[in-house]
Amino acid sequence: MELTAQAIFTGLLMGGFYGLVAVGLALVFGTMKVINLAHGELVLLAAYIAYAVESQTGINPLLAMPIAMAVVIAASLITFYLTNKIKKDRELNSLILTFGLGIVLTNGLLMVFSADIYSTQSAWFMEGLVIADSLFSMRSEMLAFVVGLCALGGLYWWLNHTWHGRAIRSVSSNRDAAKLMGMNPTKAELWSWAIAGVLAALAGVMLYVTSVIHPPIGHSLTIKAFIITVLAGMGSIPGVLVGALMIGVIEGLTTTFFQSSLSELASMTVFLLVLLVMPSGLFGKKAGH
């Protein structure tokens, strides 16, 4: 029982972080119907920036956030620019394009930082926390969870209460109607890619302080992000949160009761089942068929 509670708790914390990783991809998918297969690599890029800053200056890796954001927003906007250059069958060709960009980023990181494994030197993040007398986590895991929830909540608020946010939402739901209402879809798309960059940077720095990084991780993060996005269905933010928590808990339980190596298997299987049985995702409109 206690073991189960702990597994679910760890899974939920993990899920909050996954939500942070996935939501940028979901946002762009919502506005442009483009799944950015380099998104996880953008997250990893931010993590490496945090590592570089920490190892060069010795300061707290969280302070690397402004640089990470600047770089990742720029990278995200370049991806947007390139995606916009696709002339034919953008939905499919953008997958191949961003898949290629993911390879560029992964190998770029490999070139600069080698295949070595890095993690933060700051012991503060590794210290334990006890919640409700019996549930354990590392400080960093709790931090990532809280940052994830705040980011998702903030984004949800922003999409619903600000002019730019509303523009993005109306472009997502009906591009032509939004145009008629005087909105500029390209501008809304640009905003969504920029915000996706911000979210990826946040996720990357959190990744660095909670876990270890090495180049192949980017690809795994991308897969996790699109799995959650498809589960959520068409860029729904609450859907992303629920999907992410679900994946987190499934992985937590698999790790505890089977092995950690099977946790990805479990989430992948859930993804395929949902895609094949409910192609509109758990919360969204029709997508797959």
Added chain:
Amino acid sequence: MNIKISALMLGVMYLGVPFFLGDNDYLIGLVASALIIAGVAVAWALLGNLGGMVSFGHAAFFGVGAYTSAVLTMDYGVPVFVALVVGGVGASLSSIFMMPALRLRGPYFALAILAYAEIFKILATEATGLTGGAGGLLSIPSLPVFAGVDFGTKLGGYIVILNIVTLMLITYYFIRRSSYGLALKAMHDSELATRIVGVPATYLKVVMLLVSAFMTGAVGAFNAHYINFLEPDYAFSGTWTVFPIVAAIFGGYRTLSGPVLGALFIYLVDQLVFKNLIPQGHQLILGVMLAGMIILSPSGLLPVITNLFTRKKADNKRGEAQHA
């Protein structure tokens, strides 16, 4: 035109390469490795270019074929050449699990296949009894002596993979010119139009997936006996997906020789040039090429280059004619 290029290419591969490189094990091995990529690229193109189903998961078929053949020869004493075929069959069987994904539209099919490939990789790592787990399988039997020829040498292996690729090209050629090929071509952009005249679209897709998986599996099996070693991370590596995609797109949309020439060019340039320039992360160039092609010339670079070349030749001729 296309068939002439293919014939010329095969002529060079069958006669020129063994004659000039035959006694240089390093170079002939390099070309054989390029042909392994080429084989997967042809299989990928059959599904992705002709069938319109872009797959990010051919590594799964490659790995399944490799392990099937390796295990059969090592544990059950199956002759290597038989095991190559069974490796292909194994990959075809594994593709049956992916068939539900054929109902999905293009981008979702691609994502689903990517997920399937990850699942296969994890399963292979976990099924330690069968695959040797992360530790891998060592001393997989080489290709045997057959009809007095030792196919276990670099040159022998080269001849075998060349034959495999040639068979695949012939298959591709016949499928493309058959009514199935016409229907597949049309299904890409106008599936409803084909179904309404009686084309069993789903059935055609199923067949293409089976054939493509078979080809990839057989090539994977060949590779296992060629390098005599397997581990899941290697056999199911994304490389087996990335190289063929780049090669097939580079070589040109729906051309026969394209995936092979693309694979030879890309693999050899990668190994001989970029690997030396950038020891770690040289695949960066693959990513750059992929992204560049999708933006600049999604139907391939090789046709563009040949066009430039033939136009120049035509211009020259016209020039000569004027001089005369």
Added chain:
Amino acid sequence: MLKVENLSVNFGGVRALQDVSFEVQTHEVLGLVGPNGAGKTTSFNVLSGTVRPTAGSVTYEGHDILKSSMHQRVTFGIGRTFQIPQPMHELSVRENLIVAQRFGRPDGKVKQERIDEILESVNLLHKAEADAATELALTERKALEVAKALATEPTLLMLDEVLAGLETTSKKLFMQTLKNIREKYSLSMIVIEHDIETIMNMCDRVVVFNFGKVIADGDPEETFRNPEVVRSYTGEVPA
């Protein structure tokens, strides 16, 4: 030969067909008329298999076709055209018909003479090698639409507004072509058309749709004198 019974189709909240029944006899030409959105195309979609009905049954020459897949229905002998022509992309006009012959005929045989004959009959022979998706004018696209359906060698041909949008002369010519085709291959037909004159000219019987329901079924001349039919027409369709 075709029997449609109590067919209903819902799209979300929209009831596109409600309890629709009609029949087509062998060698008969049935006209389907009614204002836009009345459910005519939806009926074709159900018959050809692109839409699954919520209720009802359809039998064609003894087959309960709602159980059959789209391509099986074609081999049973049901051919159709689309209101918006659907050429097979990346193929020539001739290749379009080759695919239709190969997959549409139960025996899968491709007969070049038959293809030429069909192309001839719809005046497309001179365009046989043209690219179907990019090199045809509107009339030619419509002709190809009919030719493709004919190449599957149907016994029942369903035409969805193939004459709409053509100017008067080509319309007359094309109508004559269709009548000739019908004689030549002794087909049964269902024809969706707005133009009453065309319907009177071509059809043995009409079924009138309004708001997803059949409001009249009978001899064309009598039916178009029926006040309810007239009202549905004048009320719904701007002249």
